[in-house]
Amino acid sequence: MATLTVQQRGEVHAALMGEASNDREVISLTKVQLLAALVAADDWLDTNAAAFNSALPVAARVGLTARQKARLLMAVAQRRFREGER
Amino acid sequence: MTSGDTLAVFTAWDGMPPVSNYGTVDTRNVHRVADFDAATDETLLYEGVLPRNYAGGGVTLRMGWMASSATSGNCVWNASFERHQDETDDLDSDTFASAQAATGAAPATSGMVQYTDITFTNGAQMDSLAVGESYRLKITRNAASGSDTMTGDAELLRLELRET
Numbered sequence: 001m002a003t004l005t006v007q008q009r010g011e012v013h014a015a016l017m018g019e020a021s022n023d024r025e026v027i028s029l030t031k032v033q034l035l036a037a038l039v040a041a042d043d044w045l046d047t048n049a050a051a052f053n054s055a056l057p058v059a060a061r062v063g064l065t066a067r068q069k070a071r072l073l074m075a076v077a078q079r080r081f082r083e084g085e086r
Numbered sequence: 087m088t089s090g091d092t093l094a095v096f097t098a099w100d101g102m103p104p105v106s107n108y109g110t111v112d113t114r115n116v117h118r119v120a121d122f123d124a125a126t127d128e129t130l131l132y133e134g135v136l137p138r139n140y141a142g143g144g145v146t147l148r149m150g151w152m153a154s155s156a157t158s159g160n161c162v163w164n165a166s167f168e169r170h171q172d173e174t175d176d177l178d179s180d181t182f183a184s185a186q187a188a189t190g191a192a193p194a195t196s197g198m199v200q201y202t203d204i205t206f207t208n209g210a211q212m213d214s215l216a217v218g219e220s221y222r223l224k225i226t227r228n229a230a231s232g233s234d235t236m237t238g239d240a241e242l243l244r245l246e247l248r249e250t
Binding site for chain 1 (some may be wrong): 114121123124125126154155156157158159196234235236237238239
């Protein structure tokens with residue numbers, strides 16, 4: 001799965017700022033700094049995709065599609081995010 | 087009218103939304119604000135009449151605003167006048183003068199108010215608005231500007247127009 005395009009990163013950037021505004025969650029970064037963090041996170045996911053795949057049990061590694069593995073990662077990250085909010 | 091005297095006051099919700107890309111009404115601790123996005127240029131239009139005691143000294147627009155979530159960075163505001171001259175301007179189309187701009191820094195604490203002034207010299211910068219004439223004042227957050235570095239919404243609270 002390739003990294004996001006510039007436009008897609010821009011859309012995520014806008015969405016992140018919108019969500020923070022709605023929640024009035026303080027962000028101490030400028031727009032440029034937040035975008036740089038987003039790009040770094042996207043690049044990190046790309047760089048470490050193989051490592052994530054290797055970390056999965058063999059059955060999942062060979063049995064799940066790339067989309068299903070992405071969904072798995074997203075589900076865990078989302079749940080951890082929600083737990084962190086409590 | 088002397089320098090510094092108030093000519094008009096608007097609350098955020100007095101703003102009329104244009105057809106698209108408009109600032110949106112919101113509340114913050116029961117304060118009425120209008121949110122201006124960080125990624126898209128958004129606008130609201132404020133309507134008034136220039137008081138007859140305006141003495142021709144130009145005007146200064148003072149904008150009171152807060153950051154929804156940011157505690158750093160700058161917000162770029164644009165403002166422009168549209169004069170409604172007697173039997174001259176056709177309101178079926180927009181005729182705003184060139185925008186004047188100012189940049190304000192996000193307060194270090196989200197929820198604190200920042201006051202940012204935009205000055206207009208008498209004449210073309212005010213679209214040659216004359217006393218007793220109707221006008222619109224267009225307020226836009228210039229989110230696309232490279233100088234607008236503030237994350238999240240800017241929450242407009244009040245506007246004061248005073249003689250410079």
